[in-house]
Amino acid sequence: MKEEYYDIHTHIGKQRKDIYGDMEGNPRENFVLGLIEKYKERIDKIVAFPMPGTAYFNYSNQEISDTSLSSFPYELENKALVESVDRYDKENKILPFVAIHPRVKISEQLTFLSRLKSSGRVFGIKFHTLDTNSTINDFFSDSEIVSFCEEEKLPVLVHSANFDSVENCNDIFNWARRFPDINICIAHLMNFSSVFFANLKKYDKENLFTDISPF
Secondary structure (H helix, E strand, O other): OOOOOEEEEEEEEEOOOOOOOOHHHOOOEEOHHHHHHHHOOOOOEEEEEEOOOOOOEEOOOOOOEEOOOOOOOOHHHHHHHHHHHHHHOOOOOEEEEEEOOOOOOHHHHHHHHHHHHOOOOOOEEEEOHHHHOOOHHHHHOOHHHHHHHHHHOOOEEEOOOOOOOOOOOOOHHHHHHHOOOOOEEEHHHHHHOHHHHHHHHHOOOOOEEEOOOOO
């Protein structure tokens, strides 16, 4: 059997939110055709999700406020991701992971994602802790989100970092044990957290992973 090579952490679209305060490189942009051309035949499959930020929020003010551009978080970004992959990815290389905000208009988001998934082009969920200013507890304590992931058999990829903030995912093991039918990937190696890797070594189920994406 031929080996397949995957890049499991890429972004598509235009970055709407400067989450790291590095305006010199913003707004970042990356699009389907460019991503495919960049990898050519070196990579067989590419997991991709929207860039940080959503048109639902107005990031120009100190206090985040709703805009009139979309009805709920990531509506336009998820739609653009799936439609661009449908239009330009003729070789089925890209596996779209749609974004979710776990604290704002959850029912509306999930109803929309159900319709997107019917296209056969949604392969998983991307939960960006820093982008949404939300923790893994916010995400996995919401029964509506968890039920959606279980019923639709969607893996969840979580943005992480070993900091005392929303990015800290050292407690993911409790949630992973509670929901063994959901495959969970903690992105960015948890910034090499010794606590995370010690617990991962002891973890006795098969639904928790980490990726080796760059920082």
